[in-house]
Amino acid sequence: MVKSKDSLVSIIMPAYNEGALITGSVETVKKILKDNGINYEFVLVDDGSKDDTWHHLKELSDRDERVHSVRLSRNFGKEAALCAGLDEANGDAVVVIDSDLQHPPELIPEFVRIWRDEDVDVVEGVKADRGHEKGSYKLSANLFYNILLKVTHIDLRNASDFKLLDRKVVEAMKEMPEKITFFRGMSAWVGYERRQVPFEVRDRAEGKSKWTLKSLFNLAVTSLTSYSSAPLKLIIWLGTIMFMVSVVVGIQTLVKYFMGNSMEGFPTVILLILFSGSIIMICLGFIGLYLDRIYHEIKGRPRYIISKRLN
Ligand code: UDP
Ligand code: MG
Numbered sequence: 001m002v003k004s005k006d007s008l009v010s011i012i013m014p015a016y017n018e019g020a021l022i023t024g025s026v027e028t029v030k031k032i033l034k035d036n037g038i039n040y041e042f043v044l045v046d047d048g049s050k051d052d053t054w055h056h057l058k059e060l061s062d063r064d065e066r067v068h069s070v071r072l073s074r075n076f077g078k079e080a081a082l083c084a085g086l087d088e089a090n091g092d093a094v095v096v097i098d099s100d101l102q103h104p105p106e107l108i109p110e111f112v113r114i115w116r117d118e119d120v121d122v123v124e125g126v127k128a129d130r131g132h133e134k135g136s137y138k139l140s141a142n143l144f145y146n147i148l149l150k151v152t153h154i155d156l157r158n159a160s161d162f163k164l165l166d167r168k169v170v171e172a173m174k175e176m177p178e179k180i181t182f183f184r185g186m187s188a189w190v191g192y193e194r195r196q197v198p199f200e201v202r203d204r205a206e207g208k209s210k211w212t213l214k215s216l217f218n219l220a221v222t223s224l225t226s227y228s229s230a231p232l233k234l235i236i237w238l239g240t241i242m243f244m245v246s247v248v249v250g251i252q253t254l255v256k257y258f259m260g261n262s263m264e265g266f267p268t269v270i271l272l273i274l275f276s277g278s279i280i281m282i283c284l285g286f287i288g289l290y291l292d293r294i295y296h297e298i299k300g301r302p303r304y305i306i307s308k309r310l311n
Helices: 022-035 053-063 078-088 105-117 135-152 167-174 183-189 213-227 230-258 266-299
Strands: 009-015 040-046 067-072 093-096 122-129 159-166 194-200 306-310
Touching: 009 022, 009 078, 009 105, 022 040, 022 053, 022 105, 040 053, 040 078, 053 067, 053 306, 067 078, 078 093, 078 159, 078 167, 078 183, 093 105, 093 167, 105 122, 105 159, 105 194, 135 213, 159 167, 159 183, 167 183, 183 213, 213 230, 213 266, 230 266
Parallel strands: 009 040, 009 093, 040 067, 122 194
Antiparallel strands: 067 306, 093 159, 122 159
């Protein structure tokens, strides 16, 4: 495929309860694209919103046939919504951007220019700073990404979902059969020529972040278990260490027993049972996480279900 001035660029926007700002966001992005002479289409994905988001998408699609809208049958989460967007997009390149415009749309022409003029397949926005996130959130995000880097060698520090992907990258990602997806991880895993563009995270204009502690925790577990088996190896290490300790303590106990000055056993036994019991349970939990993943993958259910489609 030859990249040219007329190459079609798909803008993918996932939206969950964004009725208050989705129309404004689309118009803002559209104006930027028009001013820069970019041949565009929009793929708007309503992730089962409970407010009037779909109503707004309908209006947007009515007004402009280049705005494609799909509605998922329920809230599948941002990762699934992005997959739906990638599947629906026709562009030679796709740009993924949050519908709350916390990702600056002014950078899209720059993304497109880099993609068109240079030999680059993925242009990724990286957070120059994490905006007005809470200190504790920043800290835990950093900690998590550092652990992920250590165990998976996938560097997601400051990574965002604001990206331009070439058609061949999109096709490569579509080849990935997993049902539980993590967009950032997938797009990092496929490789290709990449270029990073730093941006400042904006404050949200309306509404509030859709992430809850629970959904963030789930995302963390998904990304860790999808890209690493390190926790399973950790179990082997733990077991080995405990075995070595138990050999030493065992010999000591036997020696003491035969020398006739066996120590008071009761507290030691209780402590050992509690300690080894809890380690075993934690390890079972780790194994359970992977089992859970296998269980979900093997059911082979679709990543999302589309209930309505416009244009
Ligand atoms: N989003 C979605 N489904 C969800 C949660 C969020 O499609 O279940 C969309 C949301 O509409 C927004 C983007 O994902 O366009 C980022 O969400 P949000 O702004 O809540 O996250 P944050 O900016 O705090 O990371
Ligand atoms: Mg946001």
